[in-house]
Amino acid sequence: MDINSINANTASAFQKQNTSGKTEMGQKQFMQLLVAQMRNQDPINPMDGAEFASQLAQFNSVEQLIDVNSGLEILQNSQDMMSASLTNSMAATLTGKQVRALSEQVNLSAEGNSEIKYKLKSSAEEVEIVIRNASGAEVRRETLNGVSSGDNNWTWDGKNNSGERLGEGNYQIEVVAKNGDEDVNALVYMEGVANKVRFSGNGVFLSINGIEVPIGDVEEVGTGIF
Template identity: 65%
Template sequence: MDISNITSQATATASQAQSNDKKKLGQEQFLQLLVAQMRNQDPINPMDGKEFASQLAQFNSVEQLVNVNDGLKSLQKSQEMMQMGMTNSMAASLTGKEVRALSSKVHLAPGEEADINYKLNSSAEQVDIVIKDGSGTEVRRASLEGVGSGENSWTWDGKNGSGARMPDGNYTVEIQASSGDSRVKALTFTEGIAKKVRFGSNGVMLTVNNVEVPIGDVEAVGKGIL
């Protein structure tokens, strides 16, 4: 088998790969290895043409897979940028509108009370509403009995367990609901007018009732939800 033409073609291809900055390092290594294999083959038992063609076919398949993978990464990046743009546009359009969003935060304004809204997965024999300050210390606990499933609300007068007025600011609410020995799933939410949109490293945040909520936690938008 005369491999002089094959050798020269492979060598030329390897030289072109080395001079092209866009080529992958794996491509150069493969071609160089193939050329070295051909130069050092046994003259008595030279490389079979079918084997050579098979190796080239395998190399082309790998190269195509690499190109496909690069294309998918590029497509994913484009989709992420498009999705981010759509999210930002949608968030900006929510300002001034009534929204409902999942949130465990509640804001206590000067001299005012605070409504605590929550949803129960099923009716509960007992519901404990636990309010904690910024350090995680419990400041108030209210126990309710015979609370129905679905949406419920309780108004906090802004006082702690001793009857003293708490400082204005944001507090965390935890709902502990149970029926007998079984716990009942509960979620807290806030409803109000979206006042501000903030674009930060943690994503898009809406300010509702002086509490920031991620835009992904918004459940409903529009009139009639309040």
């Protein structure tokens, strides 16, 4: 077999690829290599027909997989665009509506109390409500006993563990429920009127009671929630 001739044909086959910066072998380049291989094969020991057919079948399978992957990628992009469009359209209709959404934050105004709402999967012998400031430091801890399953709430008077009134702003809420040594699943949520929708590169957010929540955390919308 004339190796130099094959190398020359190989270089020609990849010339366009090198100038365009691509590294993948296309169908045309693959066929050029096969033709070069057939032209320069050893007449005494020619290429096996079964081997040649196998190479063609393998390349055809790869081509089909590439086409399938490209099609799936296009379909996924279309579905993502449609989903984003539907989400944006739905979010715009939520302003002014009563909404329940998962959130581990609560807004404390300059005066008055704040309602901390949570849901227990089952009844709990003891529930600890821990409130932290923006820096993550604990400012208040309250222990409740004999709390039933389902929706519950506790009214925070806005004071810390020393009885001092805290400044207005957003605070982090943690609810830890236990039956003896066993944990009880607890979810913290808020209820209020969605007064603003914000669209960003990180998603769509609703403003409820001074707290921004992702639209994906909304559980219920409509009258009669509160």
